[in-house]
Amino acid sequence: xxxxxxxxxxxxxxxxxxxxxxxxxxxxxxxxxxxxxxxxxxxxxxxxxxxxxxxxxxxxxxxxxxxxxxxxxxxxxxxxxxxxxxxxxxxxxxxxxxxxxxxxxxxxxxxxxxxxxxxxxxxxxxxxxxxxxxxxxxxxxxxxxxxxxxxxxxxxxxxxxxxxxxxxxxxxxxxxxxxxxxxxxxxxxxxxxxxxxxxxxxxxxxxxxxxxxxxxxxxxxxxxxxxxxxxxxxxxxxxxxxxxxxxxxxxxxxxxxxxxxxxxxxxxxxxxxxxxxxxxxxxxxxxxxxxxxxxxxxxxxxxxxxxxxxxxxxxxxxxxxxxxxxxxxxxxxxxxxxxxxxxxxxxxxxxxxxxxxxxxxxxxxxxxxxxxxxxxxxxxxxxx
Numbered sequence: 001x002x003x004x005x006x007x008x009x010x011x012x013x014x015x016x017x018x019x020x021x022x023x024x025x026x027x028x029x030x031x032x033x034x035x036x037x038x039x040x041x042x043x044x045x046x047x048x049x050x051x052x053x054x055x056x057x058x059x060x061x062x063x064x065x066x067x068x069x070x071x072x073x074x075x076x077x078x079x080x081x082x083x084x085x086x087x088x089x090x091x092x093x094x095x096x097x098x099x100x101x102x103x104x105x106x107x108x109x110x111x112x113x114x115x116x117x118x119x120x121x122x123x124x125x126x127x128x129x130x131x132x133x134x135x136x137x138x139x140x141x142x143x144x145x146x147x148x149x150x151x152x153x154x155x156x157x158x159x160x161x162x163x164x165x166x167x168x169x170x171x172x173x174x175x176x177x178x179x180x181x182x183x184x185x186x187x188x189x190x191x192x193x194x195x196x197x198x199x200x201x202x203x204x205x206x207x208x209x210x211x212x213x214x215x216x217x218x219x220x221x222x223x224x225x226x227x228x229x230x231x232x233x234x235x236x237x238x239x240x241x242x243x244x245x246x247x248x249x250x251x252x253x254x255x256x257x258x259x260x261x262x263x264x265x266x267x268x269x270x271x272x273x274x275x276x277x278x279x280x281x282x283x284x285x286x287x288x289x290x291x292x293x294x295x296x297x298x299x300x301x302x303x304x305x306x307x308x309x310x311x312x313x314x315x316x317x318x319x320x321x322x323x324x325x326x327x328x329x330x331x332x333x334x335x336x337x338x339x340x341x342x343x344x345x346x347x348x349x350x351x352x353x354x355x356x357x358x359x360x361x362x363x364x365x366x367x368x369x370x371x372x373x374x375x376x377x378x379x380x381x382x383x384x
Contacts, residue, residue, distance in 0.1 A: 001234040018119040020245040023252055027238060027295055028086075035257075035293040036075055038305025043075075044317040045351065048324050051182040064268045068166050073331075074286045076169055076202075077231020078294075084180040085239045087296055096177055098377045103173045105373035108364050111166065115142060120158050120328075126159070145170040145384040147242040150221045162321065172228050179183035191234040192229050199224040204276040227283035234287050238295065251292040257299035262286070268315025294346035312359075319358030319366065327353035 050065030083140050087094035096186050119139070126132040138160070141150040147162040148171075179188050203222040211219055237243040251260065267285040304310065313320070329348035335341050335349070 035305040038310040039312035040317040053343040073227035074231040077228040081235035257292040257301040260289040316358040
């Protein structure tokens with residue numbers, strides 16, 4: 001259920017400290033960050049654009065739609081850790097078993113359902129024996145969420161390749177809650193910074209090397225996304241009053257959300273020139289974007305991000321991510337059959353088909369597991 005939040009008090013009526021304290025109280029009471037579904041929608045639309053229309057675009061900024069995954073990572077890190085911090089603030093701890101149970105019922109049924117569809121399609125329809133053999137060779141890694149360690153994306157075609165990002169998220173869900181449960185005070189935040197420093201150092205140091213040729217330990221370390229760690233950092237900074245006050249002064253003004261969007265687009269525009277720091281700088285700009293959209297519900301992008309169609313796309317974005325390549329490839333076949341190939345039609349048709357398939361999955365398949373999740377692992381309402 002959405003919280004009805006008042007607009008931030010005017011700085012003319014209250015001092016900056018009192019205004020920030022009031023905003024922090026509202027933030028801590030917010031159970032549903034209404035703009036985040038809209039950001040998820042932008043993320044999945046960017047990913048589909050990357051795999052369809054970006055090749056025909058004359059503007060460099062429109063070639064970075066794959067960075068929609070990084071925005072997903074920031075949102076996930078922020079939301080999951082905010083949930084855990086608030087549970088810990090209420091009762092001093094939280095149940096790892098309940099957390100993992102809820103995550104499993106949200107993610108695994110549809111993931112393995114789509115993986116099963118891919119198995120059938122590859123088994124019966126894939127004509128190239130090399131790709132068919134490679135897919136079944138990779139299947140154990142897909143099934144165990146370890147494809148980001150064991151499946152090289154350097155090959156020209158990797159069926160079900162997008163599982164790498166889902167593997168990174170599942171690994172985060174498995175490992176990071178231990179830090180939040182057993183470390184106290186500022187230590188989880190310091191741990192996030194330490195992990196970020198180490199992973200980025202390894203990733204930059206091995207940038208020119210084929211990941212498949214790296215020792216497994218280095219592959220694991222370099223596979224941890226900077227974006228998800230910055231989501232963790234953001235959750236901690238906004239949870240504590242002092243650091244919230246600092247960030248609110250930057251991201252809580254009128255125009256801050258639009259400014260953060262422009263900053264993110266500017267970073268994407270110059271991304272090729274950022275060299276080894278590109279991922280970290282991009283993720284940092286996205287962290288500011290998420291911050292501006294959650295510190296106040298009436299941010300200046302809320303009108304766009306909370307429209308019903310954006311909210312629905314964001315709600316079913318996980319399913320869309322799983323089926324978007326099936327959808328795009330089917331639309332390409334149809335367009336080729338009627339002799340009207342177009343990357344822009346691929347984008348429009350692939351997006352519409354992905355929305356349709358993901359909506360059916362959400363309404364008639366995933367919803368059963370979501371109800372089961374709430375029944376078996378009930379907890380206090382969470383930010384979502």
